Amino acid sequence: MGERPVRLGSARQRAVLAMLLLSPDRVVSVDALTEAVWQGDPPATARNQIAICVTALRKIFRNTADVDDLIDTVHPGYRLNSQGHHCDLRELDTAVSEARAAAGCGQLAEAAGHFEYALSLWRGGALAGLVGGAIDDEVTRLTEFWLDINEEYAALQMRRGRHRLVVARLTALVAEHPLREQARAQLMRAHQLSGRRAAALEVYREGRRILVEELGIEPSAPMQQLHSQILQDGDEPESASGAAELAAPEPDATAAVPAQLPLPPASFTGRAAETAALDRLLPDRLREGTLAIAVISGVGGVGKSALAVHWANRAADHFPDGQLFMDIRGYHEHDQPVSAMALLDQSLRALGVPGAEIPAKLEERAALYRSVLDGKRLLIVLDNVRSFGQVKPLLPGLGKCCVVITSREPLDELTGDYAATRLDLKVLTRAEAQEMLAAAIGADRVAAEPREAARLVELCDRLPLALRIAAARPATRPHWTLRQLTSRLEDRRRRLDVLSPGDGGVRAGFWLSYRELSPDAARLYRRLGLLTVPDFAAWVAAAVLGVDLQEAEDLIEQLVDAQLLEVCPVRPGAPTRFRFQDLLRLFAWERAWAEDSETEREAVLERAFGAMLDLADSGHQQLYGRRTLPAHRAGHGADLSMEYRSVVLADPVAWFESERDSIVAMVCQAVQSPGRERQAWELTACAVPLFEMRNYLEDWQRTAEKALEATRRAGDDLGAGTMLRSLGTLAIYRRRYPEAETLLASAMEFLERSDDILGLGIALRNLAVCARFAGDLDDAARQCRAALDAFDRTDDPAGRSHALGLLAQIELERGNGELGVDLSHRAIRASHEAGSPRSKAQNIYRLAEALLRTGELRRAEQACQDVISLTRAQGDRLGEANGLRALGEARWRQNLPDKAESALFAALAVAGALGDSFLQARIETDLACAEAVRGAPEAVLRLRRAHETFRSLSATLWEKRTGAMLDALSVAEEFAPVDAKVLVCLGGAR
Known part of the structure; x- marks a missing residue:
């Protein structure tokens, strides 16, 4: 645009443009622009008005400068493109960096030129005429930056012997900023070196008067030392050579004792074990030659910073040389992380090092930092760290310092290379969460509604941030009951809204981790969020993405490192399993609905359910010698099962056990998803071996009843008959034979309508069991032979094996001992044909009972030993x-x-x-x-x-x-x- 001024139409447009200029090439959210314009009191049409402002700005730049690409729309707001355009902030940063680099190399004249150009970019106060929110913060920051540059420029000119130039420049600056001690000290020294001792002493007296009257404090130790030196030195003539490099006296860095810790959170509770681990880092407890470092990691909102600040304030007395607190801003929605250069600059100044003495190069600056800290007992808190590289220059050398780092990442390099204490922070325990809630809203209110308080804690996932936000409502609204609050949180579609007021809260914290994921990891995260399983193995991730296991495992590790997934505790040697925290699962579910189409979401569920069914059917076949699913239904997720089938078949009972809770959860999810009724009953049928062999009868009943209800609702006769038959079998296991007979009779009607001959055979066999226990052995034998006929018609050796074994028992009880033994041997041969170790064990057991009845006790004992070996091998x-x-x-x-x-x-x-x-x-x-x-x-x-x-x-x-x-x-x-x-x-x- 050259030098032509562009007039903007309103203060609103100026505020929006200012926010964009302050963050060139970075996205500024609509919410941030709204806050800058209306300062916390936006109208209902705020978002539309911001869009109108941006449109007007684009038109102005297009009409006045023929520029079309200055402002882009980028979710969740807008971005100003500085490439190819003049940007004062960028040029300012470049000039200051070049000035510092030149000064560090001794090129004083060149450094002065760069400083002068930087100072020339100011044409009055920064953002004059604009106020509010982030703009006020930036005005403060830029003003401080301007003062820093003036002081650095003054120090440089002092080194060049330009004392009178320093007096001319700093006199007005000190008058406008009278509390700026560094500038006042430089002005005093410049007066002294210019031969104006009286003027130097007057500058000190005026500064002391202002400090005492306004702040009630005396000047700092370096100021007092300089005052004493001027009093003692007498008049000192100005140097004859303007090029003489007379350095300003260096303030005593050892006198600076920073105390930068923020206030600890008032409602901090729990974390006793973590606090005790941090206590072991105190100087009097640490062995010599070790740098005390702790890394507190965990998901956003879990209380990492709260723990660090709480402990740091508690331990501050152990560090008499001060406490530094640095917010690295590694995870910030808009701003980039603070650089190590800037943090070292701030810390060195806080430790008493003059700005002019701070080196320009990172390595030299870090070395000076370590030198200043040498021998000190200093506590350093590095908050919101994103990577090891950000903090490496900020670590002191060996000594009595202690460093506490908070990060969402585990920072493995620190825990490995520096033997750092690692604290992986999890959500609060129930007791800790209840205590925190009581501290926030009062123990009497918790006691008045204990059930609602407990439910509130769980709905907040025991996440400290969520609890604080939730507790703020009843704390500030005494008329609210906890029941009112929990009723709002029960709605999973609104829960994160309640826990994410404004731009902050739980959702914002999760978003900062989510946005850093690779595209594939982000896709996996949100797709896993569509499932309701309590935990899962890596094969589930492979199924929902349609990738191989190794790729799925790599992506899962990214989610674990980002604290978006947790590793479940399992027995040694068992396959690793993973789980969500509830709120993180809800956020993943939200992202799936926001970013994926309905077709994509349905495809994800189809792959997940298909893979689980295929694997469960493989396990069922391994144990029972038959497939449960009809041939046309098997094969969903077949690629995965071919890769993973060997794991299932190696120990199907152990696999079923590991997937038990997931199977129950998936049945419940299928029941609640229209169109997935068949998957509900098929998965229940596949899981019967687990329910039988481990006696999980409650799980059996729950899944079968839910699936039965869904099949009746969908008009699925085959599914209804199969689930009635399954419930009848369950009743037999519970020895409720009249109930079993009723259920099986109902099942027969549905199975006959669906022409399921195999299912009818199983139902007839179970009816024979009921007749046997009712004492009607003749009817039991008739039913059992009818079942055998059905198994012969369907060529099902597994069913034939079971029916022959049952008939053997019936014949024994009818007094036909030899026939019973013969039928038992036939049943065992049939189980060999079926390839079912479970059926074989059952039939050998029946043979053992037959031998007991016929008095062949040694053969019976051997048969029992075989049964025990087989069943133990199967679990x-x-x-x-x-x-x-x-x-x-x-x-x-x-x-x-x-x-x-x-x-x-x-x-x-x-x-x-x-x-x-x-x-x-x-x-x-x-x-x-x-x-x-x-x-x-x-x-x-x-x-x-x-x-x-x-x-x-x-x-x-x-x-x-x-x-x-x-x-x-x-x-x-x-x-x-x-x-x-x-x-x-x-x-x-x-």
Whole structure:
């Protein structure tokens, strides 16, 4: 635009342009512009008015200077492009840097020229006529910068012997800024070296008067020392040579004791362990030759700065040489991080080093900083650090200093190379969060609504920043109840709005971490946020992105380093799992809805559910010898499963166990997502091996009932029949046979309509179980043979194996011992054909029971040993407990009570851990028999206890077992110790 002035139409336009000029080539948000224009009281149309201002500015520059590219629209605001245009701020910074560099090299005349050009860029006060918010802050900063440059220029001219020039320049400056001691000291020295001692003393007296009257303090020690020196020196003639380099006296840096710590937060609570770890860094506790460094890392809002400032204020007395506080601003929405050069300049000045004596080069400046700190006990807090490179020049040498660093990054270089104490800050404990809430709003209000207070703590994710923001509402609105606040936070679509007032709060803190991610890591973060799983393994990340496992793991590590994901504690050797904090998951979900299309979001869920189904079906097939999903449904996420299948198949029960909570969560999510009803019931069906083998009956019931409700709502007969059949099977596990029969009969209707022959076969087999326990062995045999027919029609060896094993039990109970043994052997062969180790173990167990009934006790004992080996290899705790019980029975029947008790007590421990009361009662019965064999009187009490358990569990069970048990009980009471042969009759009851 050359030298032509451009007139702007309004103060509003000037304010907007000023904000853009103050941050050239950086985005200035609309919210920041709004604050600058209206200073906290914007109208409802503020955003539109800002847009109108920008449009008007563009028109002005286009019409007056033919410039179209000066202001760009960039989310979340606007950016002024300085490239190719004259920008005073940029030229000012360049001139000052060149001046300092020249001065550092001894090129004093060249340095003076650069300083003079820098000072010429001022044409009055900075941003004259504009006020408010960030503009006021920038005016203050620029004014301080102008004063610094004047003082540096004065010091340079003193070195060149230009004392009278310094007097002329500084006289007006000191009059306008009378509290500026550095400039006053330079003016005193210039007067003295110009032969004007009286004028120098008058400058001191005037400065002292102003300090005493306005601030109630005496001049600093360096000022007083200079005053004394002038009094003692007498008149000193001006140097004859204008080129003589007479250096200004250096103030005593050792006299400067900075105290820069901010006030500690009033509501700080908890963090006892972290505070104790920081206490170990105090000078009197640290071994010699070690620099005390602590790195406090964690997600935005977790209280890193609060902990650092709280501890620093508490420990300040241990550092008599002062405390420095530097905000690196590594994570700031608009401003760039403060450079090490600027921070060293500020710190050296705070430590008493004159600006003119501060070197221009970073290495020299850092060396001077270390020299000044040598031998001192100083506490240095470096807040909001983004990288190791930012803080490396700010570290002191060895000595008694202590450095506390806060960062969202782990700063591994520090913890590795410098043996720094690492404090990875997590959210508060529930007790700490409750204490913080009570400190903010009053313990009486927490006590009045304890349930709501506890819920508020959880809705805030126990994140200190979120808690402080949430607590501010009831704290400033005494008429508000906690219930009112929690009701607003319950709405996940509004929760971050409530916790993010204005431009700040929780969302803003998360955004600063999110914006630094690579595009792929950001995409992974928001896509993971679409899932409701409590934690997940790396394969989930690979599925949602459609990439291989190694790439997914690398991206996850980026999210962990950015504190956006946490690593879950797992047992040694187990695969690593990851989890979100709740609010971070909510932020990820928001970003997915803001940045991804509905088609992309649906594709993410389809890949995640498909991969989980495919892997779970693989595990089900490995354990049961059959696929659960129809062929046309399998194959979602097939690429992933081909890569990951070996992990699942290596130990399917362990894999199911690790994914247990995720499976339940995904079923619940599918139920709540229209169109995903089928995935809900398929995943429930795939997970039945886990529910059965680990006795997770509550999970089984919850998922099956929810999936059943969804299938009925969607009119899915196959899904409804499958879930009714599953609930019927669950009722059998709970020994609720009438309930199981009703559920299975309902399932048959749906399965017949959907022509599911295999499902009908499973339902018929389970109906046979119900008939057997009802005592109708003939009907049980009929149902079981009908099931066998269905399995033959579908060529399902796994189903055939189960049905043959059940029929073997039924025939044994009908008195057909040889047929029962033969059917058991056929069942075992069928399980080999099916390739199902679980089916094989179950059928060998049935063979063992058949052999017990036919009196082949040694063969029965060997069969039990095989069952135990197979079930332990599979992680099947329930099968292991049954095998141990049968082994105990085989041994007490052989008059080996001690060996029997060893197996039975092991069985009792497993059954107790599983919470299976029925199995515990069976084991107690066998223990009573073993005790009776060796003549122990407690056998009677144990038999009574088992008898009462059977009666409480089921009238049918009690009736089936009561006769034999009562006979044994009466014999035991009358003849104890009891001969083992008398108790053999119990085998028929079992």
